[in-house]
Amino acid sequence: MEFIISPIGFIESPFEDKDESPIQPSFSDAFGTVIIDPEYVEGLTELDGFSHIILLYYFDRASSIDLKVAPFLDDKPKGIFAIRHPNRPNKIGLSIVQLVKVEKNKLLVKGIDVLNGTPLIDIKPFVPEFDIKGIENTKIGWLTNKFRKEEGE
Numbered sequence: 001m002e003f004i005i006s007p008i009g010f011i012e013s014p015f016e017d018k019d020e021s022p023i024q025p026s027f028s029d030a031f032g033t034v035i036i037d038p039e040y041v042e043g044l045t046e047l048d049g050f051s052h053i054i055l056l057y058y059f060d061r062a063s064s065i066d067l068k069v070a071p072f073l074d075d076k077p078k079g080i081f082a083i084r085h086p087n088r089p090n091k092i093g094l095s096i097v098q099l100v101k102v103e104k105n106k107l108l109v110k111g112i113d114v115l116n117g118t119p120l121i122d123i124k125p126f127v128p129e130f131d132i133k134g135i136e137n138t139k140i141g142w143l144t145n146k147f148r149k150e151e152g153e
Contacts, residue, residue: 005058005121007037007058007119007120007121008036008037008040008120008121008122008123009034009035009036009037009040009105009119009120010034010035010117010118010119010120011032011033011034011035011055011057011112011114011116011117011118011119011120012032012033012034012035012116012117013030013032013112013113013114013115013116013118014030014031014032014112014116015030015112015113015114015115015116016115016116017115018061018086018115021113021114021115022113023072023073023113024084024095024113026111028111028112028113029110029111030110030111030112030113031100031108031109031110031112032097032108032109032110032112032114033106033107033108033109034055034106034107034109034120034123035105035106035120036105036106036107036120036123037105038105040105041104041105044102044105044107047099047102047107047123047125048099048101048102050099050125050126050127051098051099051126052096052097052098052099052125052126053096053097053099053107053109053123053124053125053126054094054095054096054123054124054125054126054131055093055094055095055096055097055109055114055120055122055123056092056093056094056120056121056122056123056124057092057093057094057095057114057118057119057120057121058091058092058093058118058119058121059086059087059088059091059092059093059118060091060117060118060119061086061115062086062087062088062091063087064087065087065088065089066080066085066087067079067080068080069083069085069087071083071084071085074142078142082141082142092121093114093118095111095112095113095114096111096126097109097110097111097112098110098111107123
């Protein structure tokens with residue numbers, strides 16, 4: 001089965017090259033602007049009541065599909081579904097960013113980590129009660145040694 005997803009806008013950011021962009025939103029203090037196409041502006045109603053939003057976008061400059069890649073934080077190749085590298089089969093990216101301001105069809109956001117001009121697929125409100133239930137019992141696989149101390153250390 002194939003289907004078509006069309007952009008609903010695009011993302012402006014200070015990053016023109018992948019080597020200058022942060023590896024994830026949590027590593028970024030950069031501001032960006034999400035520009036929504038005019039026909040979707042009505043869908044922004046009441047979005048300004050949220051502090052954070054989830055951006056879904058298309059990695060339009062990803063060069064290939066790679067099922068194993070050495071991620072930014074490790075030298076050993078991992079399966080593409082165990083990392084967040086852009087060279088994915090469907091090239092869909094996700095970033096949770098702070099929503100600073102909504103003005104007509106423009107959203108000012110903080111914590112942007114995408115390249116300038118990236119096509120936007122969708123926006124969803126970030127709701128901790130929906131999105132992070134059970135966070136205290138999460139496992140982060142191969143990233144454990146990068147961010148968490150093991151018991152007894």
